[in-house]
Amino acid sequence: MRKAKKEKRIKRLSIVFCLLVYLFLFLPIFVVVSNSFNATTTKPYLSWKGFTFDWYVKLWDNSALLESFGNTIIIALASTILATIIGTLGAVGIYRYKFKGKGIINGLLYIPVVIPEIVIGIALLTIFTNANVPRGMLTLILSHVSFSVPYVIFNVRARLSGYDKSIEEASMDLGANRVVTFFEITLPVLMPGIAGGALLAFTLSIDDVIISYFVNGQTKTYPLKVMESIKSGVSPDVNALSTLVLVGTIVLVYITQSGILSGKHNKI
Amino acid sequence: MKNMSKHDLKSNTIPAVVTVGPVALLLLLLVLAPLILVTVMSLCQTDEFYNVVYRFTLVNYSKLLSPDYIKIYGQSLLIAFITTLICVLIGYPFSYVIARTKSKKRQLFYMLVIIPFWTNSLIRIYGWRTFLGSSGWLNKLLMAMGVAAEPIELLYKTGTTVLGMVYCFIPFMVLPLYTAIEKLDASLLEASSDLGARPVKTLFEVILPLTSSGLFSGCIMVFIPCLGYFFVSNILGGGNTDMIGNLIERQFKSANNWPLGAALSIILIVVTLILVKIYQKLGGDMDSLGV
Numbered sequence: 001m002r003k004a005k006k007e008k009r010i011k012r013l014s015i016v017f018c019l020l021v022y023l024f025l026f027l028p029i030f031v032v033v034s035n036s037f038n039a040t041t042t043k044p045y046l047s048w049k050g051f052t053f054d055w056y057v058k059l060w061d062n063s064a065l066l067e068s069f070g071n072t073i074i075i076a077l078a079s080t081i082l083a084t085i086i087g088t089l090g091a092v093g094i095y096r097y098k099f100k101g102k103g104i105i106n107g108l109l110y111i112p113v114v115i116p117e118i119v120i121g122i123a124l125l126t127i128f129t130n131a132n133v134p135r136g137m138l139t140l141i142l143s144h145v146s147f148s149v150p151y152v153i154f155n156v157r158a159r160l161s162g163y164d165k166s167i168e169e170a171s172m173d174l175g176a177n178r179v180v181t182f183f184e185i186t187l188p189v190l191m192p193g194i195a196g197g198a199l200l201a202f203t204l205s206i207d208d209v210i211i212s213y214f215v216n217g218q219t220k221t222y223p224l225k226v227m228e229s230i231k232s233g234v235s236p237d238v239n240a241l242s243t244l245v246l247v248g249t250i251v252l253v254y255i256t257q258s259g260i261l262s263g264k265h266n267k268i
Numbered sequence: 269m270k271n272m273s274k275h276d277l278k279s280n281t282i283p284a285v286v287t288v289g290p291v292a293l294l295l296l297l298l299v300l301a302p303l304i305l306v307t308v309m310s311l312c313q314t315d316e317f318y319n320v321v322y323r324f325t326l327v328n329y330s331k332l333l334s335p336d337y338i339k340i341y342g343q344s345l346l347i348a349f350i351t352t353l354i355c356v357l358i359g360y361p362f363s364y365v366i367a368r369t370k371s372k373k374r375q376l377f378y379m380l381v382i383i384p385f386w387t388n389s390l391i392r393i394y395g396w397r398t399f400l401g402s403s404g405w406l407n408k409l410l411m412a413m414g415v416a417a418e419p420i421e422l423l424y425k426t427g428t429t430v431l432g433m434v435y436c437f438i439p440f441m442v443l444p445l446y447t448a449i450e451k452l453d454a455s456l457l458e459a460s461s462d463l464g465a466r467p468v469k470t471l472f473e474v475i476l477p478l479t480s481s482g483l484f485s486g487c488i489m490v491f492i493p494c495l496g497y498f499f500v501s502n503i504l505g506g507g508n509t510d511m512i513g514n515l516i517e518r519q520f521k522s523a524n525n526w527p528l529g530a531a532l533s534i535i536l537i538v539v540t541l542i543l544v545k546i547y548q549k550l551g552g553d554m555d556s557l558g559v
Contacts (some may be wrong), residue, residue: 014365018377021362024435025384028395031405032387035398046403086290093287097280105288108295110554111303114488115540116496118513119533122520123302126309126530146298149291154555178283209390209499214520226390230503234394242391249386 029246036239044233055236056244062237068225069241075137075221076205079144084198086145087152092186094153095160109154112147120147121214128215135217143215144205151204152197159193199256303537310530318524328531337515341535344511347426347501348494351433352441355490356483358434359441363482364475367449381442393432393503397423400504424506432500437493441486444556448482449475484552492540512536 038045039052059065094102112120124143125135133139167189171181187194209223216224226238313325331337366377384392399405402419410416422428452475460470476483498513512532519529548554 014361018362018365021358022380025381025438027399028392028435029384029387031395031399032391035395046398046401086294089287090291093284093291097284097288099281099284099288101292105292105295108299110544110557111299113557114492114544116493116513116536118496118498118516119306119536120299120302122516122526122529122533123306124298125520126305126526127298127302130305142298146294149294153291157555203386207385207389209388210496223388223390226388226394227499230390230394234391238391242387246387250383253386 032239033243033246035234036236036243038236038239040236043235045236046233055240059237059240064220065222065225065238065241068220069222069245071137071140071219072206072222075140075144076202078141079148079205080198080202082141082145083148083152083201084194087149087197087201088156088187088190088194090149091153091156091160092182092190095157109150113150113154117147117208117210118214121211124211125214135215136219139215139217140212140219140221143211144201144208147208147211148201148204151200152194155197155200156190156193159190163189195256199253306530306533309527310534312527314525314527318526320526328528331528332531332535337532340510340515341512343426343509344495344513347430347433347509347511348491350430351437351494352487352491354430354434355438355441356487359438359445359486360483363442363445364449367446367452368454378446381439381446385439389436390499390503392435393500396432396435397503400428423504424508426505426509429501429505429509429511432504433494433497436497436500437490440489440493444482444485444489445479446482447556448479452478480550481552481556484547484550485556488543488547488552489557492543495536495539 035045036055037051037053038048039050039054040047041049090105094105120143124139124146128135128139168181168185171185172178176184207223208221209227212221212224213227220228222241226234229235229238308322309320310328311324311326313321313323313327315321366374366381369377397404400422401407402421404422406422407416407419410420411418456474456478457470460474461467465473495511496513496516498511498517501509501511501514512535516529516532516536519525519532523529544554
């Protein structure tokens, strides 16, 4: 009897604790969302001057902000596609074939994952400067590919470790060549790992601040635009855009996540 | 023999080059070469126009030993350590509760940890600054409650930077812990308690050892990046809580002494290598750091 009472108390306590953690996680988001409706018009836009939708309208006139957001989407899409192709091929190749230097490649893959981003950022800046590569869209995309490829490889590799090679042999025995087998057999089996890796690459790219900050040149991404505006006070239209992005990603991920989850059940 | 090697070429060499070639090229050109160049640059000088001159010197490394810098290294390690500790103390019980939830809502609880991170991290950190600022919600609340007569300065302190760091990195602690705790077999816990072990004993002798992999990878994924997150201490610490990351950023963006910045980066690389070695010694799996 006493034990049951004690258990109940612990349960209640743990629920309160978890709610406090969620409050901590969501608190700054409430601030961001509420400030997007703030009617204030004077810098640094901190005091509450009443409710308005104005910033959601004004947002469409802020061409610099919209352009930076467009850049972020272009870079994220381009780097995700490249990283997913390079990473998937690489994961399959490293897993399957024998070649010299495999250990070196495996070791190098961990570097972008464990080394602080700022070191990667300054290292890329240094190499681009020395190789006379003009900084901008191209260097941003290349940098994003280089830090997201390992994540794609790890995700695909996790999928490969439970992979039955004999179905490929069966495909080849039945007359399919290597390329057809790759597209018809290997790729569909690996799909959940590839999709997970791609989603991670995309997320890392759109949120990247530190590496982009060093290799961007004159090209502004959305996070860099936010960074620039922090000094003078972030204007509510930035908050409005963030709110729209948040709502957009929740909808988008809800759709894709249900797709990925249903794909997981078709495990071979 | 010749036939054999021809077969080998077609079944191994060509597909290996096609599949691994791109990633190998990428890693060599955009990971290995840049890091080698940084190491070389850390041994170089600058001319009077701040251009890097490739002439050997150890002057950057001797500058690393200046008392001002050493104070900042200490501060960085302290902030990263406290951040990791708080992440463990909050993250462990939290992950435990959500991972052991029996209801179908577990997936939702997990997603609720990730959702905040779809909003740009800078703007969320700025959200904290707004919240804690002198005209922020917290000060308004404190004043309305009569706790404070006038706004309290909550920003620009070590604690504020730690708060921002904990905020940024707690999911990196929660996610590996969640994975490790979810795998925990409930019958082991029952067995432990049936055999008369008190909950505390079960925690230290069953639960913690079985979830240590998640705990170790969480600590690595919090402590190391924390050292380089210069924008958190910029926004919340206002220059009072500089870390190694801030020193490096300044050398590359305003002070224009790239060789010195490179030497400072070498410190971060060395710290990373040491911690990763310890992590591997403790039996940590490198792949679990990236998934």
